[in-house]
Amino acid sequence: xxxxxxxxxxxxxxxxxxxxxxxxxxxxxxxxxxxxxxxxxxxxxxxxxxxxxxxxxxxxxxxxxxxxxxxxxxxxxxxxxxxxxxxxxxxxxxxxxxxxxxxxxxxxxxxxxxxxxxxxxxxxxxxxxxxxxxxxxxxxxxxxxxxxxxxxxxxxxxxxxxxxx
Amino acid sequence: xxxxxxxxxxxxxxxxxxxxxxxxxxxxxxxxxxxxxxxxxxxxxxxxxxxxxxxxxxxxxxxxxxxxxxxxxxxxxxxxxxxxxxxxxxxxxxxxxxxxxxxxxxxxxxxxxxxxxxxxxxxxxxxxxxxxxxxxxxxxxxxxxxxxxxxxxxxxxxxxxxxxxxxxxxxxxxxxxxxxxxxxxxxxxxxxxxxxxxxxxxxxxxxxxxxxxxxxxxxxxxxxxxxxxxxxxxxxxxxxxxxxxxxxxxxxxxxxxxxxxxxxxxxxxxxxxxxxxxxxxxxxxxxxxxxxxxxxxxxxxxxxxxxxxxxxxxxxxxxxxxxxxxxxxxxxxxxxxxxxxxxxxxxxx
Numbered sequence: 001x002x003x004x005x006x007x008x009x010x011x012x013x014x015x016x017x018x019x020x021x022x023x024x025x026x027x028x029x030x031x032x033x034x035x036x037x038x039x040x041x042x043x044x045x046x047x048x049x050x051x052x053x054x055x056x057x058x059x060x061x062x063x064x065x066x067x068x069x070x071x072x073x074x075x076x077x078x079x080x081x082x083x084x085x086x087x088x089x090x091x092x093x094x095x096x097x098x099x100x101x102x103x104x105x106x107x108x109x110x111x112x113x114x115x116x117x118x119x120x121x122x123x124x125x126x127x128x129x130x131x132x133x134x135x136x137x138x139x140x141x142x143x144x145x146x147x148x149x150x151x152x153x154x155x156x157x158x159x160x161x162x163x164x165x
Numbered sequence: 166x167x168x169x170x171x172x173x174x175x176x177x178x179x180x181x182x183x184x185x186x187x188x189x190x191x192x193x194x195x196x197x198x199x200x201x202x203x204x205x206x207x208x209x210x211x212x213x214x215x216x217x218x219x220x221x222x223x224x225x226x227x228x229x230x231x232x233x234x235x236x237x238x239x240x241x242x243x244x245x246x247x248x249x250x251x252x253x254x255x256x257x258x259x260x261x262x263x264x265x266x267x268x269x270x271x272x273x274x275x276x277x278x279x280x281x282x283x284x285x286x287x288x289x290x291x292x293x294x295x296x297x298x299x300x301x302x303x304x305x306x307x308x309x310x311x312x313x314x315x316x317x318x319x320x321x322x323x324x325x326x327x328x329x330x331x332x333x334x335x336x337x338x339x340x341x342x343x344x345x346x347x348x349x350x351x352x353x354x355x356x357x358x359x360x361x362x363x364x365x366x367x368x369x370x371x372x373x374x375x376x377x378x379x380x381x382x383x384x385x386x387x388x389x390x391x392x393x394x395x396x397x398x399x400x401x402x403x404x405x406x407x408x409x410x411x412x413x414x415x416x417x418x419x420x421x422x423x424x425x426x427x428x429x430x431x432x433x434x435x436x437x438x439x440x441x442x443x444x445x446x447x448x449x450x451x452x453x454x455x456x457x458x459x460x461x462x463x464x465x466x467x468x469x470x471x472x473x474x475x476x477x478x479x480x481x482x483x484x485x486x487x488x489x490x491x492x493x494x495x496x497x498x499x500x501x502x503x504x505x506x507x508x509x510x511x512x513x514x
Contacts, residue, residue: 071363074323076270081237090481104411106443108481115513116296118199118232120289121242121263121275124324125199125232 048103048151051096053161054139055081055146061163069146072114072123077144082124086138086147087114089128094135098148101165117147167465191327196447201230205294205511211251213503223252225509228260228292238267261294275318282332282356284369284418285405289296295513298416300486303434304454304470305420308463309401311321311372313339314352315345328360332370342375351375364410372401379462397462399424414438414446428457444478450490469493482514 051066057079067076068084088095090107099110117123127142129135132149139145139160154162157158186299204227210220224245233241244261263277286303287310287428290296306312324330337344338351351374358368376382379397401422408415418434432455438448452470455462472490479485486509493502 002361035453040443067363068323073328073360073363074270078270080267080269082234082267097171100455111481112478114200116289119201119203119291119293119296120280121232121261121265124234124240127203 047164049098049148049164050151050154051146051148051161051165052136052139052157053146054142054159055144055161060160061161064161064163066148066165067102070098070148072117075122075124081144083127084124084142084145085090086135086142086145087111087126087128088132088135088148089130091130092135093132093160094148094150103120175196179329194496198232201514202513203513204464205286205509207300208508208510209505210507211503211505213501223509224249225294226253226258226292230293232264238269239266240265240267244291260492271323272321275320276316278313278315278316278345279334281334281336281354281372282312283310283354283401284403284420285314285366285368285407285416286418288332289407292512293513294509295484295511297486297509297511298414298438298448298476299450299474300437300488300507300509301452301470303418303432304452304468305418305432305434308456309422309430309432309452310403311339311374314354315341315343316350316352329359330360331363332356338374338377340375340382348377349376351377351415357492358405364408366405366407368403368405368407370401370403372403374399376462377513382462397424399462408463412440414440414448424460424462428459428461430454430456430460430463438476446476447473448488449473449486467493477509484511484513485509486511 002005007068036078047075051061051064053064055077057077059078065074069085072085077151085109087108095107099107103113105113105155114123114126118125127138127145129138129147132153135147135149136153137158140157148165151164197279205225207225208222229245230245231241231243235241239303242261242263242265243259246258246260248256248258252255259278260279261279261393263275263279265276266274268274271356280287280291285304287306293298303310304416313335314334316334318332318334320330320332322328322330332354334352334354335350336352337346341347346455351489352372353374354372356370358366358369360366376397376399379395399422401420404417404419406415406417414436415438416434416436419432421429421431423429432453434450434452436448436450438446440446450470450472452468454468456465456467458465470490470492472488474486474488474490476486478485487507489504489506491502491504
């Protein structure tokens, strides 16, 4: 065992560190600039959103914890069946709007949060749809599914649980 | 069990591919099966006065993650990591393979090889560097944290006003490795916590295990080196606080462990990140570990790591972390103190 090892003074290490950052910093800046420019947080028009669910159990819409379902904190209905959550894909109209309202972040970050949730074993994998119409079709045809869409579609969805959020 | 696990996992993966006819992208789940792949590359440019650590670029492990729903209440989950022989003796490792039964809306039962719920990191990030806040796991993972366990886990969540949750795991213990219950039931984990708001999670856990013939255990350090076959009881307490909103991300991981005698080892890891732009997060971290000089199993000493860096989402599927950090590994005689510029490029889809 080497008991005589020398701990390098921190100022020397940090001098080297700053030199290294300067030397390789140009590449870092390119990466960071690209990442910053690639962020296209679009200013979308504010629209009312509604929560829809295809679930048979007698349940009062007002008792649903929509926030917990969309954020993945609740993954089963009260009868124990898994919630099949349909989330907007990158091309869907509500992609940024939903993530901003529910997560306070961009759509990309919403997808990352859900990826982490599924990977941790806490959440059921969501299904992604590329348009609002596709979301509605999926919910209509999938028992125990749920989603969030714009309120303008509410009148066409008499067979579903609908709740304003 | 050791041979059985990879075969079973391979079967699950084959079934999952067979169940993907409608998927137009790997990111999208089919009705019942979901497949994700994670991988990463590490780079390390280090400096020290009398000691020059090697600079390197290395391929990290790739993880294949499969989730399958077998029925309304039953699901299977597996995570397999792959790494070339150059970097690891076992090229294929089953990290997780579990069968989960949802008892009702809030309680579930899980059986198989799992990550222990001792702290937030181990129960959330698993082997996915893509999710790690910093390039490395906390120092506690090198010695104390029992990453895997084969056993039975009872879990509950969303209980009461503060969203109380609990996990109870009875397992084979660390000495059993992949040989399930080869020494009987040896370990117990009790983890409890609350999620009082949607942004905050507070967790505390107790883990106890018996290390069989601890002098021969791979983690045995510089303590009493004897030829005996002494088993060793040890306990680990862990505490985690995780907070994330649209502005900041914070994680604190604390742990303390002891075995027989008056020794007490402890670790602390603190991470703070500021979401400066949606895709850019500067961060700082401090990581400290102290192993008691009287310790009889783990190698005694003090280790520190601290630094600052930036995490950036390069694209929807890729992440880049860069940090400038100092590593003072007093407990490791082969790696004296050094400063390093490091990066980790990770992908997840």
